[in-house]
Amino acid sequence: MRKGWKSGGSAIALTLLLPGISLAEGRAELPRAPLESEIPLDWAAPAIPHAPAPAMAEPPAPMPLDWQAPDISAEIADEKTRSRIESIFLAGTAPAMEAGRLEAITAFYAARQYRPLWSENGAWSDNATAAFDRIAKAADDGLDPAAYKLPAPPSKDADTLALADIELSAAVVAYATEAEGGRIEPRSISPLLTAKPEKPDAGEVLDKVSGARDVAGVLDSFNPSHDGFRKLRVKLAELRRTAKTHETLPVVEKGKLIRPGMQDPRVPVLRARLGLPTAQDTTYDSALADAVREFQRSKGLNDEAVVGNLTITALNEEISADPVADILVNMERWRWLPRDLGRRHVFVNIPEFHAWVMEDGSAIHDTRVVVGTPANQTPVFSDAIQFLIVNPYWNVPYSIASKEMLPRLQQDPTYLARQGIEVVHVRGNRRRVLDSTAIDWNNVSLKGLYFRQPPGERNALGNIKFMFPNEHAVYLHDTPSRSLFGRSSRAFSHGCVRVEDPFALAEVLLGVENGWSKEKVKRLIGGSERRINLKTPVPVHLAYFTAFVDDGNTLKTHKDIYGHDSRMRAALGLAGH
Structure with a gap:
């Protein structure tokens, strides 16, 4: 100048x-x-x-x-x-x-x-x-x-x-x-x-x-420089350039289960919907089965290649969806994340019911997770895991104690005792465990009382939890309810994230090179709480992505389990997009 x-x-x-x-x-x-x-x-x-x-x-x-x-x-x-x-x-x-x-x-x-x-x-x-x-x-x-x-x-x-x-x-x-x-x-x-x-x-x-x-x-x-953002941007340009819309996609009719090897008049429609060469043959062949499995995995469904109403519903939801609006909403979400996610970090995608440990841009560990229900949603934010606790107490949040446990106690005073949950009275620095069955729960204030579940097999947190203190009081943890990990949709918690194999995650975070194998961590099970500090805190990102582009340049979507997408569309002026 x-x-x-x-x-x-x-x-x-x-x-x-x-x-x-x-x-x-x-x-x-x-x-x-x-x-x-x-x-x-x-x-x-x-x-x-x-x-x-x-x-x-x-x-x-x-x-x-x-x-x-x-x-x-x-x-x-x-x-x-x-x-x-x-x-x-x-x-x-x-x-x-x-x-x-x-x-x-x-x-x-x-x-x-x-x-x-x-x-x-x-x-x-x-x-x-x-x-x-x-x-x-x-x-x-x-x-x-x-x-x-x-x-x-x-x-x-x-x-x-x-x-x-x-x-x-x-x-x-x-x-x-x-x-x-x-x-x-x-x-x-x-x-x-x-x-x-x-x-x-x-x-x-x-x-x-x-x-x-x-x-x-x-x-x-x-x-954002994140790979996920860049792929969405490329896909957005592609959709706009080719004017490719969802309106031409055929609807798959609901009906009886379709299994590999069967014949069904809906097979040609399935082939068309999943991008396979069109054919009038109604035999459910292996190529179609592979495509169905891949689709089911992308939607968090059981990838057994059996086409039932859940799979058909997921396919037909893509017709009513607007891929451009989906991309714009999820591009906005990438802007909410830190530019530096951390050389090593934990990434949880809530609608996908999955978590990864990423290192230098590659996944070194992944696991299924259970997230919060629509009524008890898992929050979206970034923090850093600072320490692990083996044999954790579960200090019941006040919201759960007042809204769920108190009404049950009023009907059945033995409810907490049967669950192995203690009632603790706090006065100043003094804490005293009370006999929950002797309390008149219809005429009591919870002020000065809190519920806790001691370590053990029945503990709702399982044997280990991963702590990143935050305003929501949520964390990653083990669970005794193992069967839920076999479900396609895994929104069952009160907001925390339950991990399918928490001791494998502990081994990755603590590091075998530091002497912390999965077996060594497991040997700490039993007895009182044991805290293990991480030498370096590991960033953790609880994210909510309902659309992403895979390595094959295919746009994949997940169900908007908490309804965030519709509110974001309205805020971005995409309601009628």
């Missing part, structure tokens, strides 16, 4: 237009040259504002020699500018600009002595053109280009030129904010969505683009 802008008319116009900047009334004048005694050794005369522009296809007309900022009071300029700039940030689905972001833009311009960032000699710079082009492609990123109000081409009028420069900066910040932090505040969808999306600082955004040779590349870098 040429130094002449510092003392030229547009710099003064920027000073007038930025909130909080005031000048005395009257025409703004160019600064006087310093006296000889004031001239520092490295002083250079400012460039003349009407110096010729660099060679362009259609060079702008030169500025008039007497061109100056218009006579406009700072108060009016503040009001106009703030209104115009705030409208940019409020144009999206949700406000992308938080308190202080407008002030950060003001501070950025102040730090550069109010020189324009995007214009040169009254015309947009190459960087401005690159910013326009990249933001115009925001739909490719799963964003809404209409949310970023791009300014009209600049004119030679100084205040219009200055305002356009600031508006483009505001649009760049708004795009970067939504590209990195998303368009929706997770808690606005559900109080159990407590992920904390990272949002860039406005000043840092402008610092990055101001010194960039590749402005488009800098803006693209604010989008």
Whole structure:
């Protein structure tokens, strides 16, 4: 950027237009040259504002020699500018600009002595053109280009030129904010969505683009770099390019079970739905069985290749679904995750009823899990596993004690005793175990009382739990209810995540190289609680993805067990998409 802008008319116009900047009334004048005694050794005369522009296809007309900022009071300029700039940030689905972001833009311009960032000699710079082009492609990123109000081409009028420069900066910040932090505040969808999306600082955004040779590349870098996001973005472009819709897919009629080797008139429809070569043969062959198994696995169903009503329902749900909306909703969810998931981390996908331990981008361990019911949902957030407890007590949450256990006790005072659950009275630092069968549960307050289940075979947490203290008091743990892992849909818990083989998970997290084999951890079973600290906390991400693209570039979907998708569609303006 040429130094002449510092003392030229547009710099003064920027000073007038930025909130909080005031000048005395009257025409703004160019600064006087310093006296000889004031001239520092490295002083250079400012460039003349009407110096010729660099060679362009259609060079702008030169500025008039007497061109100056218009006579406009700072108060009016503040009001106009703030209104115009705030409208940019409020144009999206949700406000992308938080308190202080407008002030950060003001501070950025102040730090550069109010020189324009995007214009040169009254015309947009190459960087401005690159910013326009990249933001115009925001739909490719799963964003809404209409949310970023791009300014009209600049004119030679100084205040219009200055305002356009600031508006483009505001649009760049708004795009970067939504590209990195998303368009929706997770808690606005559900109080159990407590992920904390990272949002860039406005000043840092402008610092990055101001010194960039590749402005488009800098803006693209604010989008998630996760492989799952990138695959969804590619699939989104493919669907839009080919105008491929779900409306042409045939419906599979419900009826009797279809097993491999059987003949059934619905077999040709199944072949068409699962992408196999069309044929009129009604024999359920091995190729179709493999395709059915793969589909069932993608939906969390038993992969026995037997086509029953659950499989047919899952197939037909894809017809009523909107794949573009599914992709947009799940691209938004990737923005809620930390950019750095951790070199080694635990990833739980709630609708898939599955968890993985990832290391350097590859799965080194995976396991089935049981998650919360729709009434007791597993929350969505990121944390870090800090320690394990073998032989854990189960301290019953107050919500379960009051809503579920108390009504049963009022009908049957022996209920807790039969479950092996103790009633503990707390008074100050004193704790006393009470005889639950001697309490009149119809006339008692739970204040000062809590229920706990000692370690043992009947303990609801099983033999081990993985702790990452959080506001929801949830964690990963073992369970005595082993049969539930054989179910296709595994939403049965009160919100915690039950792990099918917790001791295998413990071995992976603690590390055999550190002396913690699966067998060694198991030898601690029995007796009192045993705490094992992890040398390095392992990030854990409880996520909710209902759509993803597999390695074969096929879009896979899972049932929206908690109804988050529909609320997100409405928030993103996709309800009728």
